Amino acid sequence: MNPIKVGICGLGTVGGGTLNVLRDNVEVISARAQASLQVVHVGARRDNPDCDLANIRVSRDIFEVAHDPEVEILVELIGGTSVARELVEAAIVSGKHVVTANKALIAVHGNEIFALAEKHGVEVRYEAAIAGGIPIVKALREGLAGNRIEWLAGIINGTGNFILTEMRDKGREFSDVLAEAQALGYAEADPTFDVEGIDAAHKLVILASLAFGIPLKFDAVYTEGITELTTQDVGYALELGYIIKHLGIAKQHAEGVELRVHPTLIPDHLLLSDVDGVKNAVLVEGSAVGPTLYYGAGAGAQPTASAVVADLVDLARNFGVEQSNRVPALGIAQSSLRDLPIIPMANIETPWYLRMEVADKPGVLSRVASIFSEQGISIEALIQKAPAEGQTLVSLIVLTNKAPQGSVDTAVGGIEALDAISGKVTRIRVEALDG
C-alpha cells in the first residue's frame, strides 16, 4: 500500500490527539484512505509525553517540516495567525497539501491562502476549524451541494455554551461559571476569544463563505459576546418560553448577506435549544432539503483529531487527481465566489427582548407603550414583575414583533430618557429559526 507522508506542526492537545488517532485506528483509516498515512516529521518546540515519536523525525523549527521534501501533507496545529500563515504558505509553495484546525487563520487570511493553494495546485483542508469533529464543512460543501443555503445558525463556541447552560440550569452568574470553566480547562486563561464572540465569529465567517459562495469577510461580522448577560434575563427568557444561546447567524437575502454573532432568544422547543454544555450544533436551512442539524463535540483532542484525520483521508483518496477534479476549498472555485454586500445591522429586522427597570407607579406602562407605537414596533408579549420587598423598581419585560435595529435604537433612547426608567434598557435579539 502506497504510503503518504505526513508532517505535523504543533504537538499540543490536538497534535497529540491526531498522532494517537492515526495510530489507534490505523487499520480502518488505511482501508478508507486506500493508502497508509505515515507521519514522518513532527515540528514542535517541545515533546509531548503522551506521544510516541519513535521513527518520526522531530524538528524544533517547524519550518523544517514545511521544507522537508519527503513531506506530502503538512498538518498545521500551532494556532495563531502570523507564524501559522508563514508556515502554511511555505508548505503550499513547496507543493504540499495542508490540513489545519486553525479557524482564526482561515477566517482572517483564508482568501489569500486558498488563492495561493489554487495557484500551486494543492489543497487546503480545514474541517477541524469549525465545530470540532462535526463534519459540517463537508456537509455544506458537498452534502448540501444541491441547495441554495438560505441561512444557518450555530452554537459554535463550546465554552460560551457551557457558561450559558450553567447560568440557566443553576442560576449562577456569568463570572462565577467562567471561573469554573477555566478551572475545568474549557476556557483559556485569557477567555476573550470565547466570551467576546471572536472565536464564534471566526467560525461563522467560514461557514457563511461555504454556504453562500462568498469570499471570507471576518471584519464584516457583527460580534457581541456573552459577558453582559445576567441570570435574571436568562430566567425571564425561560418564563417566556425561550432559551438564550450564543449564536453565529448567517442569512442570505436578495440584497446581501447578514453575518452576526450575539446572544439570542430562541424558542425552547427547538432541537438547538437542547444543545447544552460544551457541545456544538449547526442548523442549516437549504432551499430543497429544508432544515438540517449537525451536532457533536465542538472541541477536544480526539474530536478535533477526528476532523483532521477525515481531511487527511480525503486528501489521500485524491492523491494524484487533477486540480480540476478536486473540490475547491470553499466548494466553488475562487474565481466563482461572489462578493455580496453585507447588510448593516441597523437594517436587520428581528423580534427583540427588552428589559427595563421602571418605577412602580401608574402611567409608566402607557408611556413606554406609546414610544413603541410611535416607532411602529408592535408588542408580542409583556411581563411586569411585582416589586421585590422594599423595592420601588419593577422589571418590565417586553417581547416585540420584528423590528429593525434602527427603530429599536430610537425607541430605547426615548424610554431611557423617561424619569420613571432607571438605568439602561437590556436588549437581546430573538430568532424563531423556523425557515
Next chain:
Amino acid sequence: MNPIKVGICGLGTVGGGTLNVLRDNVEVISARAQASLQVVHVGARRDNPDCDLANIRVSRDIFEVAHDPEVEILVELIGGTSVARELVEAAIVSGKHVVTANKALIAVHGNEIFALAEKHGVEVRYEAAIAGGIPIVKALREGLAGNRIEWLAGIINGTGNFILTEMRDKGREFSDVLAEAQALGYAEADPTFDVEGIDAAHKLVILASLAFGIPLKFDAVYTEGITELTTQDVGYALELGYIIKHLGIAKQHAEGVELRVHPTLIPDHLLLSDVDGVKNAVLVEGSAVGPTLYYGAGAGAQPTASAVVADLVDLARNFGVEQSNRVPALGIAQSSLRDLPIIPMANIETPWYLRMEVADKPGVLSRVASIFSEQGISIEALIQKAPAEGQTLVSLIVLTNKAPQGSVDTAVGGIEALDAISGKVTRIRVEALDG
C-alpha cells in the same frame, strides 16, 4: 462549461423534485459541480404535469435510458427491487454511473451491484436512500473516516416516528394515527414496509455496512414494527422518564455486530428523544469524535432530491478520475469488507421495560420479583398502578437493568404461567445511548 448528460428513470415525486431542484438551483449547482448537469433523457411510464420536459428525450421504456449512449449518469427513481436491479445493472454494464434513492435495492442487492460497478469502473451513489436529505452516507463514509464507529442509532422511518409522536402527544391509538398518516400522504396505502420496520431495516443495514465495513446483510436484521405498541405503554414510559422511539440500532463488538430494528425506550433528555413527527435523525458514536447527530427531513420530494443532486455533483466533480481515486460505495473497497458475525438477539443485553396485568392481591409482587431474581435480572424501577374503578387487575411495570434476551424470555415464561397474571407480558427494550 463541460455538460454532463444525465438520464432520469421514474418521474414520480422524487423524479419530479430532482428535475425541479436541478432547474431552480442551476447556478449554484453548476458552480459547485464545475460542470453543467444536463438532463437529456427521462424514462417514465407517464408524464408528470409538474415537470417541464422541453428539450428532454422521453421514453416510456426505461431501458432506453440505460442503453442511451449519450447518458453518462443514470438516476434510478422507479423503486422496487427486480426491475430496478435490471435497470441499474444494465446502466453499469453500459459504463454509466448510477445514482439511486432506492434503499430496498441497495439493502437487498447492493453487494452484487457494487461489485459489478467496481468491475466496470463506474460508481453507484445512494445518499438519498437513507434519511432523505440528511447527508448521513457522506458523514459516515468520509466525514468520520478517522473513527472506528462503535454504534449508531437512528430514527430512519418518518411515518413510524409521526405515528409515535402523535400517540405520545395526543394519547391516540396506533390504528387511528395510521389512518391519518395515510390521509396526509405520509404513509402508503399498504403501510407494511413502514409500520413493520422493513423500511427501517433496509436503511439500517446500509448504515451498518458503511459504519463497520461489512457486506450488506439485510436478512440478518432483527426487525420488529410498531403495530403492537399501545398508548398505555407510551404513557408509562413517559412516567418513567423515557420516550418510545422506533430505532434502527447497529453496534460493533469484538465478537460481532448487532443489527436490530425495534421500538425502544430512550431517556427523555436525549436530543434523539426530541426528534418528532416525520423528521429523521441518526446518532453515531465514533471512537475519536464521540457522539454526533444528524437531523433533517427523511422523505419528501425536495429533501430526497437534495440528496440525489448532491450525488450528481459529487460524480460530476469526479468525472474522468481513476477508479482507484474514487471513494468506494461503502467507503472501503469491496475486497476489504470484513464478513463479521451477526450476534443473535438472545445474546444481546439491554435493560427492559416489562408490563404485566396482575391480580390485585397480596403475594403477587413477591412471586414476580423472585422469578426475576432466579434469572439474575435486577430491577431498576417498578410502578404498580392502582386498579381502575371496578377492576381487579392492575398494571405492574418493571424496568430491569441489563439482561440478555434469553434470561428475560425465561423469566417472562415463568411470570405468564402464574395464576395471578392475565395475558401476555409486554416487552420493550431500553437503550441509554450514552456511549
